Amino acid sequence: MIYYRSTRDIKAAYDRITSAEAIKKGLADDGGLYVPEKYPTITDELFDTLLKMDYTDRAACILSLFLEDYDRKALAAAAREAYSEERFTGTGHAGPAPVVSLSDNINVIELWHGPTSAFKDMALQIMPRLLSLALAMTGEKRLAHILVATSGDTGKAALEGYRDVDGVKITVFYPVDGVSRMQKLQMQTTYGSNVNVVAVRGNFDDAQNGVKAIFSDRALAEKAEGQGFFFGSANSINWGRLAPQIVYYVSSYCDLVRSGKIRRGDKVNICVPTGNFGNIFAAYIAKLMGLPVKRLIVASNSNNVLTDFIATGIYNRTREFKKTISPSMDILISSNLERLLFTIGGAPLTDVLMDSLRSFGMYKAPDNLMELLRKDFSGYYLTESETEECIRKTFEEKGYLVDTHTAVALGCAEKFISGTGDTTPLLVASTASPFKFAPAVSKALGLEKTDDDLQCMNRLAEYTGCRIPDPLSGVFGREIRFTETIDPDEMPEIPFRSR
């Protein structure tokens, strides 16, 4: 059985819990993140099995390796519901995460065919089901109140995943000027009787720190307890978010083998547009499990704190926060990096580094840790104009339309290839539909500016011949249900208000 422990558990195995408990708790009591004590291996035999399966069965199979306390049939049912053709649309028979080849060695995994047209659906469609099962498995009587801080896409994806799920309520906090108009509209118009959406004055880190502060406040936990609920998370710090993300890296590797693009056992490089470091950490886990992955390329926008970290070993968040056209990556504290520090450096070191980050806004990782880290990871970033240029070039040269986040990854992949000469087949994670960021994508293509989002999407569709995903065209004309804006220090009161 695989147990979970905190990245800051310096005493080791003092707080060793099952996966159901880890998913229910989210964050450990010591402020650390839960990680599995060991990683299961993809044996030749298992790979044979996975190769023959469709996405849903691969998901159930891989999840069951990590969630050993769960009933296998229940996991299979959860995967079947989560990744149904009803929820992931427009891919024909290619499953929820089709792989598209742009050239001989560049392949894109499209992770945005779900209900909110961004990759977070891949995890957030199944995570609420994993939580529901965990509540039942642990005999939980209280209601789970899920708190989410979002830089845009997580919020809507969580709302779609949790709305009208029994035994759960959800509140989403977003930075008032830190999300796109489309993202804001998507959240404000969410259906569901158990959802709340609140704007916070500040940036994403303010919202995220506010949520973290609620989670670590004993008095608030007791107050909640008295009212029959407890706080849970859906952010990528929750293991239930991370585990489903491992699946698409393994699955797309299988797809590349099946389509003859690579041979079994061939290495691939993986490039991921990175914010909170969850998505790329899932790719790293796939590598730890034995998937033939050579290098992981961390792609950043001009909030290039991770690029600098990989280059220098110094993580320094005390820098100007930049608003970019890839807002889901506008992050100065990449929470899941803590899991990588733990995996390479262990709990005592992680604890010290995280303490330094909290106190001084920075830390310097030891050279031997950085050496190990650089064996697997490379870091690149793209400026705003480079991102626009990449969107234009990719469309003009390949006839392929990408959103701003995917463009950052494609551009970084190109820098990696020209910088290293490494032409190993590349898997690039495409994290959002281009229509989700239609104004920025249109501008990059040189289309005329318009303030009307719907008109903007329509014009982009006309110009490119690409189809607008139904979930995006659907938000216009819906009732706006949530308009409240608060200061960060008001956040703790929100879950206690009845709504």
Ligand SMILES: *Cc1c(COP(=O)(O)O)cnc(C)c1O
């Ligand atoms: C969340 C998000 C990212 C960043 O993913 P992390 O797991 O936070 O690194 C990238 N692109 C899009 C479109 C996103 O929504």
